[in-house]
Amino acid sequence: MDKALPFIPRWKSLRNSLRFSYNPIAALDQYVAEYGHTFRFYLGGMVPGILTTDPGLARHVLQKEHRKWRKSPIQTERMGHFLGNGLLTSDGDYWLRQRRLIQPGFHRNRLAALTAVMxxxxxxxxxRRFEPALSAGQPVDMAPLMMELAFRVVAKSLFTTDLREEDLSLMGDAVSAVQAFIARTFRQPYLIPWFRFRGLYREHEGLxxxxxxxxxxxxxxRRQSGERQDDLLQMLLDARYEDTGQGMTDRQLVEESAILFAAGHETTxxxxxxxxxxxxxxxxxADRLRxxxxxxLxxxxxGFETLPQLQYTQQVIDEAMRLYPPAWITDRLCVEDDEYEGLPLPGGSxxxxxxxxIHRRAGLWEAPEAFRPERFGREQKKExxxxxxxxxxxxxRLCIGNNFxxxxxxxxxxxxLQRFVVEPAPGCEPELQPLITLRPRNGVKVSVRKR
Ligand code: HEM
Known part of the structure; x- marks a missing residue:
């Protein structure tokens, strides 16, 4: 790789910052087309960085030399400020200790009990919710419905019993408002002082x-009742640190549960x-899936034993997440001088x-824009x-909830698919809204009828 990376000057990043804030993917795709696979730029017009679609550099930073790289303060501090110090937002020794503690609870076999809950x-x-939302001939917006469903699945997987409906809806509203606010601070970091002045920080801290x-x-x-359940909370309560044999404090349990809620529903x-x-x-x-x-079946x-046999269903999900990766971007900060194929990466990079x-890069993928679940066949995947x-x-730092x-x-x-036929609703082409996760702007409106 050329040492002198293409460079997008700050004025240009700043000039594009409004466009970037509306749809960062359109802005970044344009940069990639003009400047190539790896270049220097200012994220949101503010923060200097190197953007890459090189899978080798991604692997270098995330895996091979991960010890020299940390999660950036954007993730740890800005998200952690509201979501607390859980797996997604912590770093260094504390993160490693927590990851070792919690990882076994997400092992595939431990998840078996959750299939029934799900x-x-x-x-x-x-x-109760989906079928009544269908009204003849009217398009249905899948986005809020899938959000509600995924939130309920995480909530019930954490607390299988006694979850009150009013708590569930309070929590749902709070988590969406807080995540939307965090996303605003990402997209428009220059407005942070204004947000503080307007009391928006305090309001969202309260939520x-x-x-x-x-x-x-x-x-x-749960602690007081002494009851045991087959859920994620039980797993968190039972987990013991290897060195001390102690479990987590209530504070830690709250922080880790809050992170599972936040990381586990919007993405899915x-x-x-x-x-x-x-x-x-x-x-x-859809017919082939049925x-x-x-x-x-x-x-x-x-069930847990039959899911691995649903190979094509898995391929469809893989291909959907290739074309629309819910976590569409991530970053790392260098804490120890590093180098990648002749490119110096000094501390602070x-x-x-x-x-x-990366998911849509020609050369890595044949016809990258096309929906082809066949790419993820067992043999094809190896290529x-x-x-x-x-x-x-x-x-x-691979997602701990991937199997879940x-x-x-x-x-x-x-x-x-057993119960419904889903067809496109004319004139309802979804648009991208890349916030922290890749949402569809104005939803995904489709027409749904019972089979
Ligand atoms: C389709 C759904 C999901 C996607 C696409 C996704 C994606 C990701 C990605 C890309 C990361 C790594 C971020 C980085 O390295 O900067 C991550 C981390 C994480 N995810 Fe997921 N996730 C999904 C579902 C879930 C679920 C269901 C849970 C929990 C129930 C979860 C919990 C977490 C946690 C706790 C982390 C932090 C792990 C660590 O740093 O140790 N995720 N996720």
Whole structure:
């Protein structure tokens, strides 16, 4: 790689900052087209960084030399300010200790018990919320429905019992408001002093505190009752640090649970919404999915043992997340001088891994814009660079909830395709809204009828 990287001057980044704030993907794609796969720029017109769509550099930073790189303060401080110091927002020794503690709880086999919880929640949601939302001939917006479903699935997986409806809706509202606010501080960092002046920080800190307060009540109630459940909270309560044999404090339990809520619902919801957009436009793929479901399940409930046999369903999900990666960008800050193929990366450098750009880079993918679940067949998959596809990130900070999310998405596709036919609604082409996650602006409107 050339040492003298192409450079986008600050004035140009600043000039584009409004456009960037409206749709950063359009702005970054334009830069990639003009300046190539790796270049220096100012993120949002403010923060100097190196943006890359080179899977080799992504692997270098996220995996191979990860010890020299940290999560950037954008993720740890700005998100951590509201969401607390949990796995997603912590770093260094504390993060490693927490990751070692929590990781076993997300092992595939430990998730087996959650399939029943998820199945129940999905059925209940489809009966109670989804079906009544269908009205003949009117387009249905999948985005808020998938958001609600994914939020409920995480909530029920954490606290299987006794979750009150009013708490659930308070928590849902708080988490969306706080995440939307964090996204604003990302897109328009120059307005942060104004947000503070207007009291918006205090307002959202209050919402985050209410959210934590509700979680704390459930944690304390569980401790006091002495009951055991097969849920994520039980896993967090049972986890013991290797060195001390102690468990987490209530404060830590609240922080880790809050992070699971925040990291675990919006991402999955977006992946599902985009998958419905794609499936509505590819009825042949939806039919093939139904045939697979019939062949493997024959009308039975999908379960932990049968999910791995739903190979094509998995491929559709993989391809949906290639085209629309919910986590479309991530970054790392260099804490120890590093180098990548002749490119010096001194301490303080920031590398922005442009996941969207990698997933759609010609040369890495044949016909990158096309929806082709066949690419993810067992054999075909081996042909790609290991970091050409990274919807869950990579290296030691790989998403801890990846198996959870994949399981949930498979169950949702199976259950919804069994009951409904999803078709495009004329004139409703979704647009990108890349916030912290890749949302569809104005939703994903489709037409849905019962089978
Ligand atoms: C389709 C759904 C999901 C996607 C695309 C996704 C994506 C990601 C990505 C890309 C990262 C790494 C970020 C980075 O390296 O900067 C991450 C981390 C994380 N995710 Fe997910 N995620 C999903 C679902 C979930 C679920 C369901 C949970 C929990 C129930 C979860 C919990 C976490 C946590 C706790 C981290 C931080 C891990 C660490 O740093 O140790 N995610 N996720």
């Amino acid at each position: 199945n129940r929640e999905i059925d209940d949601f489809l009966d 985050a505190d209410n959210f934590d307060g509700i979680i704390l009540n459930y944690i304390q109630a 919801a977006n992946a599902l919404s985009w998958a419905w957009h794609l499936l509505s436009n590819h009825p042949e793929t 045939r697979e479901h019939q062949a493997v 024959g009308g039975r409930e999908p 920031r590398v922005v891994v442009y996941i969207w750009g 790609y660079h290991p970091f050409a596809y990274l919807p869950f990130g990579g290296g030691p 999310a994949l399981m949930e998405m498979q169950l949702v596709l199976v259950k919804m």
